[in-house]
Amino acid sequence: MDQIIIQELEVFIRVGVPEAERAKPQRLLVTAELDHDFTAAAEKDRLQETIDYHAVAVRLASFGRRRSWKLIETLAVDMAEMILREFKPKKVSIEIKKFILPETRHVAVRVIRPTSLPL
16 A cells, blocks of 8 residues: 655644643644555546645644643544544554653654444
């Protein structure tokens, strides 16, 4: 399967278990991997035949406005579900890096969600 990869998109989102941590948006890095068949896009050389990665990046960057999350796990699941719903990839993987523990470079979570097929 072909993939579109948005690597370490910088976003600012209110996330954290303590209320004080959610008081202001914090810097996160989001990597999104979207599985999509590029056959039609390559044959026709048309953006309409693929997933517009610029639109995905803009949507991810604005995703956290007016909301907050306690867990980056929940945030990752919500982002994956939004991408599946709005951009229709075959599968999406979301990794979120958070810079909260001074003893580490970062902590991260990754979720992988396939498109649900209708029964």
